[in-house]
Amino acid sequence: MNINKQRAFIIHFFYFLILILLVYVGIKYVFPLLMPFVIGIIIAMSFRNLIDLIAKKAHVKRVLVSIIILIVFYGLVGFIISLIGVKMVNFINSLFYSLPTLYKETLLPAFQTVTDNMIHKYPSTKSYLDSFMSNIDQSVFEYLTKISSKVVGMATGFASQVPTLLIKLIFTIVSSFFFTIDYYKITRFIIRQFREEHQKIIIKLKDNVIGSLGNFIKAYAAIITITFTELSIGFWIIGIPTPFLFGLLVAIIDIMPIIGTGAVLLPWSVIAFIMGNTKIGMGMLILYIVITVVRQIIEPKIVGQQIGLYPIITLVLMYVGAQLMGVLGLLILPIMATILIKLNKEGSIHLFKI
Template sequence: MESQYTRKKSFIVNVVYIMLIALLVYISLKYVFNLISPFLFAFGIAYLLKTPAKKLSALTRIPVRWISIALVTLFYCTIGLLLVLLGVKLIATATDLVMQLPVLYKQQLEPFLLNGLHGLEKVVSDRAPVLVEKFNTDFDQLVNSLGSNVTNMSLSLIGAISNIASSLPAFFIKTLIMVISTFFIAADYDILSAFILKQFPVKGQKIIVSIKRYVIGTLFVVIRSYALIVTITFLELFAGLSIIGINNAVLIAMMVAVFDILPVLGTGGIMIPWTLISCLQGNYQVAVGLFILYLFITIVRNIIEPKIVGSQLGLHPIATLLCMFIGANLFGIIGLFGFPITLSLLRHLNDTGTIKIFK
């Protein structure tokens, strides 16, 4: 009896312990990460530039500090220029599309609905003339309601874009802090990393070094895995759009393939509206082709993604899919990538005997 009571007590304590750890991890990722993210990203960029800086310093015999500062400057200038050009193009395109929604409704959707009404009215009038007046009244109300909804949706989207623009100052402040921190961290990376590592006991230092090596290696594996998935999606899109007869198939396929990485939106964020617009414009052959292509890409993506990412991380596809689903719902794109990597890290630490979680 005492043994059974002890086992139950031990089970309850372990469950509470695990729940507290999970809660702390969740709070850290949800709130603390947002506060220290500029410094974490700065550390990551400084780490990536550390090896090239040391090699260039050995070749030129210029101190690593100055080489690091030069590389950070070059890195941010290049990335900043690309992001500015891309951002201006995307904002201009999105704004133009939003402004065109009411026009699209008036010129495409409303005539399509009215033509359908005339055909349906003819059928109804032949069989039940009494219902024609009632049907016309209800349909006019529907058309007017759709028109007002499209206008309201357009205004809402413009408001959303304005809200994004209003949040840009805070984003720029974080970005500025990250840029400044990168210069200081890159200049004294070895000193700072050694200082942080010394704050932990010897065993903790070994665990941290092991985690760092594994996570860095795993990140490259994940990047390589998703590069393969994007390449496969691009080839599918290019072949499908070429068969349908879409102009600039290479450029469009490249843009949609990159957009496919985003959670929730994915390929459907472009393909589904494109299919609807083609249908409203009367291009039924193109609309059917785009819809079939979207279904094919979605099915292939859902099959290959867990297998490719899971095999690279040493995880079963169902475990990878579960982590990706939970991570995307809790933390968005960070969780989509971070949860499979975290599970892979726990499996590695368990296999090496550093921690004991799985039997």
């Protein structure tokens, strides 16, 4: 009996190991290769209920409603991306060209004032401070040169990727139209390929995947929205130009593991204090404290309710997923864990006791 249990344990262990390896290979290599079609399926599933509702209420063919909905959707997405892109390009251009002036007219005088005060109080440090200022000038010049070369390199690299991105975009749009229009035909065909007893498992797995993905998106969309609102109001009060654009960018950065708003607000605060702008320096510091406190209060509740995972487990899974599978791992590993927990609660699998 013990031998049979050991044999069964070994078989199950290798079964799950092979399954995990197949999932890893699929996500790591196959998933990115088929990304346009994956996005197309996600778009089709996202608009399915809305299209069904409009087609039923308006007594219009589902095909026509699908086409209109997708045209409106891609029109809005294109408009938003264009608007944000233009503002981003203009901001980066103005920042890039104003860096030398910013250094000469603000940072350099601030450093000079600090060193002059130090020399006045401690005359013996004059030679060291003069050498320090000379090194700063040289370092800043080298840094600006590196930034210029990197910007040119990034622009060249992006230009070379435009044809590939355009092809992927075309396939994504076309596949989304096909998947949306023939959604039920495609899903029925896929279901028919399985035995009747397996069809219920497939449908349940699909519902769990969609539900988990939806809950995950809802949770972090809510967190991004709250953080964006706090940042935008804070930037507006402090007097930062284009507060909503900066609020959106920092809110997106805040979702990334380990980085957070501190990677932007704290250096910004330090630079503002060095430049003698106490208002912005204090404002950024207070804003960072407020956002951090609010985030620590709301995240456990939002994540716990929507995803069903403890925040620390979610953070660990996002970090491990990012290390193993890149950006996709940030989403996929927590979603997979949520699906396993749901299947375990339903009794479909038995991984752990609740």
